[in-house]
Amino acid sequence: MRFSAVTAPDRTVPVARGAFLLDSLRASHLTAVGAGTLLAALLVVSVAVAVTLGPADIRVGDVWRSIASHLGLGVSPLSALRDGIVWELRLPRVLTAAAVGAGLALSGAVMQALTRNALADPYLLGLSSGASLGAVAVVLLGLGVLLPVAAFAGAMAALLATLALARAAGALTPARTVLAGVAVSSLAGAVTSLVIFWTATGDSYREILGWLLGSLAGARWPAVAIAAGAVLVVGIPLVLVARLLDAFAFGDTSAAALGVPVEAVRWTLLGATALLTGALVSVSGSIGFVGLVLPHAIRLLTGPGHRRLLPLSALAGAVFLVWADTAARTLFDPRELPVGVVTAILGAPVFALLLVRRRSRS
Amino acid sequence: MPFRRSVLLALPVASAALLAGCASGPAAGSPTPSASAAAETVTVDNCGTEVAFEAAPERVVTIKSTSTEMLLALGVGDRIVGTAFQDGPLPDDLADDGAGLTSIADKLPSEEAVLGLEPDLVYAGWESAFAADAAGERDELASLGVASYVSPAACKEPGYQPEKLTWDDVFAEITEVGDIFRVPDAAAELVDEQEAEVAAIEPDDRGLTALWYSSGTETPYVGAGIGNPQLLLDTIGLDNIAGDVEDTWTSIGWESVVAADPDVIVLVDASWNSAQKKRDLLAADPALSGLTAVQNERYLVVPFAASEAGVRSADAAADLAAQLAELDLP
Numbered sequence: 216m217r218f219s220a221v222t223a224p225d226r227t228v229p230v231a232r233g234a235f236l237l238d239s240l241r242a243s244h245l246t247a248v249g250a251g252t253l254l255a256a257l258l259v260v261s262v263a264v265a266v267t268l269g270p271a272d273i274r275v276g277d278v279w280r281s282i283a284s285h286l287g288l289g290v291s292p293l294s295a296l297r298d299g300i301v302w303e304l305r306l307p308r309v310l311t312a313a314a315v316g317a318g319l320a321l322s323g324a325v326m327q328a329l330t331r332n333a334l335a336d337p338y339l340l341g342l343s344s345g346a347s348l349g350a351v352a353v354v355l356l357g358l359g360v361l362l363p364v365a366a367f368a369g370a371m372a373a374l375l376a377t378l379a380l381a382r383a384a385g386a387l388t389p390a391r392t393v394l395a396g397v398a399v400s401s402l403a404g405a406v407t408s409l410v411i412f413w414t415a416t417g418d419s420y421r422e423i424l425g426w427l428l429g430s431l432a433g434a435r436w437p438a439v440a441i442a443a444g445a446v447l448v449v450g451i452p453l454v455l456v457a458r459l460l461d462a463f464a465f466g467d468t469s470a471a472a473l474g475v476p477v478e479a480v481r482w483t484l485l486g487a488t489a490l491l492t493g494a495l496v497s498v499s500g501s502i503g504f505v506g507l508v509l510p511h512a513i514r515l516l517t518g519p520g521h522r523r524l525l526p527l528s529a530l531a532g533a534v535f536l537v538w539a540d541t542a543a544r545t546l547f548d549p550r551e552l553p554v555g556v557v558t559a560i561l562g563a564p565v566f567a568l569l570l571v572r573r574r575s576r577s
Numbered sequence: 578m579p580f581r582r583s584v585l586l587a588l589p590v591a592s593a594a595l596l597a598g599c600a601s602g603p604a605a606g607s608p609t610p611s612a613s614a615a616a617e618t619v620t621v622d623n624c625g626t627e628v629a630f631e632a633a634p635e636r637v638v639t640i641k642s643t644s645t646e647m648l649l650a651l652g653v654g655d656r657i658v659g660t661a662f663q664d665g666p667l668p669d670d671l672a673d674d675g676a677g678l679t680s681i682a683d684k685l686p687s688e689e690a691v692l693g694l695e696p697d698l699v700y701a702g703w704e705s706a707f708a709a710d711a712a713g714e715r716d717e718l719a720s721l722g723v724a725s726y727v728s729p730a731a732c733k734e735p736g737y738q739p740e741k742l743t744w745d746d747v748f749a750e751i752t753e754v755g756d757i758f759r760v761p762d763a764a765a766e767l768v769d770e771q772e773a774e775v776a777a778i779e780p781d782d783r784g785l786t787a788l789w790y791s792s793g794t795e796t797p798y799v800g801a802g803i804g805n806p807q808l809l810l811d812t813i814g815l816d817n818i819a820g821d822v823e824d825t826w827t828s829i830g831w832e833s834v835v836a837a838d839p840d841v842i843v844l845v846d847a848s849w850n851s852a853q854k855k856r857d858l859l860a861a862d863p864a865l866s867g868l869t870a871v872q873n874e875r876y877l878v879v880p881f882a883a884s885e886a887g888v889r890s891a892d893a894a895a896d897l898a899a900q901l902a903e904l905d906l907p
Contacts, residue, residue: 271836296867300835303864355849413684421798421828422850432830433795435863549833550822551796 247523250516254530258313261534265309265541269302270548279295282306285516311434311498312540312554313533314442316505318495320532321450322359322488324513324524325507328460329481329488330389336507337492340392340485341399343501344491345373347427348403348410349453350500352422355414362426363441363497370493373399387478388467392485429502433542438498445494449487450529456484457521464519503540507534508566515573535562585659608902619756624704624732626715630723633759634698635811638691640712642667643728643887647751648700649674650888653758654790656797658694661686662706664882665848688713691723699725701753702885703731708848709767726757730805730886741803742825743814746776747890771891785840787815787877788870791826791884792850795860797834800843801827805886809879813898815841835864841901842870847881875904 227438260458266282267275277292281301291298322337330339338344349369352358358365381387381395425432434442461479462470467477492506513528536554539561543554595644620629637656639645644668648654648670659681666676681690691699691712698710704727707715715725729750739746748768756766789800800806800817804825809815818837819829833839842859844852859871870876877900883893 270830270833296835296838296869299864299867300832303862304832304835422793422795425793425796425828430795543830544830549819549829551828551830553796 225525247517247527250523251252251526251530253437254534256525258530258534258537261537262309262313265312265537266301266305266559268541268545269300269305270545273300278305284513285469307436307439308431308434308540308544309537311438311442312431312536314439314446315431315495315499315502317529317533317538318446318450318537319502319506319536320509320513320528321446321453321525322492322495323519324510324528325453325460325484325488327510328463328505328521329484330393331463331466332389332393333511334507335393336503337488338400338496338501338506340396340489341373341403342370342492343496344400344403344407345376346370346496346501348373348407351407351410351423352428354426363438366497366500367493369403370489370496373403374486374489374493378482387481425553426500428553429500429558430543430553431499431502432544432551434498438440441494441498446529447492449491453484453487453491454525454529457525459484460521460525461519500553500555502536502555502558504555504562505536508562509535512566512569512570515569585907619759621757623729624727624737625734626725628719628726629863630698630724630757634696634724634757636694636696637698637700638686638694638696638708638712639700640685640706641728641885642882643702643731643885643889644700644726644780645675645678646671646882647728647754647887648758651751651755651758651760651763653760653763654678654822655846658696659686659691661712662702664885665880666882668883668892675693685711687711688717692721696723698726698757700726702728702887704733726754728885728887729753738805742805742808742886744772744808744891747808747886748772750886751888766887767888771888774891774895775812778812778895780812781898781901782814785815785901785906786818786837787841787843788818788834788837788839789843790855791845791881792847793828796828796830798826798828800884801825805884805890806843808886809890809894809897810843812894813901815901818831831862831865835868838869840870840906841875841877841904842868843877843879843886843897845881846878852876852878873905875906877901 238366263279267273267278273293278301280289281291281293281298282288285302293301319337323335326335326337326339327333344370346366349365349367350362352369353360353362353365377392377395377399378387381392384391384395411420459475462473462475471477509532510524510528513524513531517527518525536558539557540554542561543552543557546552618629618631620627628743635656636658637648638659638661639648639657640661645657645660645663646667648657649667654674657678660678661680661682663680666672681694685706688709688711699707699718701707701712705728706712707718707725712718718725729737730739730742730746748771750773751768752761752764755761789806789808789810790797791800792798799819800810801822801824802817802820803823806826807817807820817828818834818839822829844855846852856876859865859868864872877897879893879897883889
């Protein structure tokens with residue numbers, strides 16, 4: 216029943232639920248730290264292994280020595296070109312995958328808490344539709360701006376439109392915010408489709424299709440800086456205020472009763488999450504599934520307490536996306552898939568398994 | 578009514594031709610038209626759709642450059658009542674003949690826009706042109722008395738898609754369209770001319786590898802192992818680094834390109850993604866700028882409209898061979 220804390224707050228049993236929450240917090244504090252350490256170790260190992268995998272046949276040891284040489288240790292054993300494969304293509308891509316995965320899972324968990332909506336994902340407030348519109352404007356209309364800049368601007372414009380619409384309709388309640396996001400998403404999505412339909416010539420639609428499905432193929436060092444920077448600057452503060460989100464689980468009234476300035480907190484956190492998501496979308500396109508389902512998967516394992524949920528979701532998201540992207544670039548070598556396709560194909564069965572196991576246990 | 582679905586016809590000649598076509602198998606090449614004499618019905622099995630032409634089409638809508646250029650090259654450009662989705666300018670030798678053509682749509686035309694011209698044939702370079710949200714489904718067009726024809730090289734149906742495109746496939750389309758339009762002599766002449774042009778190409782023997790870079794930035798869309806790019810590369814003696822992929826074109830990761838480090842890069846020049854834009858991208862990328870072909874600027878350029886199989890394939894091969902010969906290679 217922990218799952219439903221996010222979906223539909225049952226106002227008749229907040230006290231019992233709260234006590235349960237505290238209990239489980241104490242009881243599993245140690246296991247949460249253990250799980251966190253385990254996931255962090257898994258992430259490091261995943262990154263180290265993922266960089267050794269790829270269509271180019273480069274020996275494992277040479278990959279690591281090449282990376283070490285760039286960090287000032289020793290000399291790269293590889294030719295300049297193959298060294299470039301490791302240092303300019305693989306490593307930045309793997310690191311971007313880790314940062315984007317962490318950020319998306321974190322944003323998703325925060326969005327789900329703020330809106331008390333199990334179907335909330337990082338793109339809920341029109342962010343991905345806005346970013347897509349910005350990207351389409353660059354790729355198809357030839358707007359003279361760097362793609363990440365346009366995508367970020369599009370995401371922020373959509374966010375502002377959503378919040379303005381929700382505010383114009385009254386107080387900033389979750390339901391109103393979500394509905395405003397639906398309206399803005401629909402409009403931005405329609406304009407995106409119109410531009411694609413109107414302008415895509417020859418095979419140029421492929422380029423934008425890859426972006427719309429989410430892809431890390433273009434991730435170089437600047438993408439690492441943007442994605443990792445956003446996760447550090449926005450994500451870590453979000454984790455630090457995780458406890459505030461627990462208050463939201465029981466409804467705005469209960470949160471206010473606990474002394475939480477509901478509207479101010481919601482505005483601030485929504486804005487921060489959107490900023491983080493906007494930065495991620497700008498480098499990766501809108502990768503689905505991670506932000507929506509990973510927080511649920513972690514919640515099934517740890518319960519709804521956000522102090523555990525947020526960091527564990529972020530770590531799990533990072534590990535998950537590193538492997539999803541590794542699959543996208545190696546499974547059908549030399550062909551490549553958009554990673555957004557892989558996340559759902561890999562993730563949906565895993566999530567289904569978690570759901571079923573959870574049910575059979577309880 | 579100039580044409581009818583052949584299934585409705587019980588013409589012995591047509592049936593015999595169909596049987597002969599089936600016996601040799603659709604993959605063996607384009608089915609034999611039943612007759613090339615002007616009076617008799619020409620029946621073709623086109624990407625799995627049987628189309629019978631009782632007479633030469635008089636009012637044709639062409640979709641994509643390959644179909645427009647085919648008719649111009651066969652000297653029947655005057656039958657074109659409208660063109661759509663042209664990929665680029667006509668080649669010089671067809672520009673005069675095609676100067677008066679009317680474009681009805683920059684992209685895929687709607688069915689109504691096509692039918693408004695009262696065509697008796699819609700000739701498309703891609704099968705996808707025949708869809709309800711484009712020029713109309715082939716069956717529906719047929720029921721309205723409008724024949725449809727797709728460049729056989731672009732067929733996607735198993736058994737109809739060429740297993741690996743050959744010059745015979747390219748020339749077979751010329752012959753087949755010549756039969757449909759009752760200009761077999763012009764077709765034969767064009768085939769002879771192109772056969773000679775292809776035969777005159779001296780394949781490069783330096784064992785060079787190549788990337789056929791069609792479009793894409795993050796994940797390049799490249800010529801793969803069984804389509805027109807592979808045919809042209811084979812003809813000029815270049816080894817396609819994506820040649821093992823069983824497809825006409827495909828998306829491959831940049832890492833595969835860097836790992837293969839091709840000697841030469843063929844840049845497809847399209848209005849939406851020019852050869853220059855591709856050169857700039859390759860030169861600016863930290864990993865790609867190290868490629869041998871990029872460092873030494875070993876580029877060959879082919880216009881997009883010539884990168885798909887058709888009457889320009891032979892010229893494109895000859896042009897690429899000439900560019901390759903001029904490259905300064907060790």
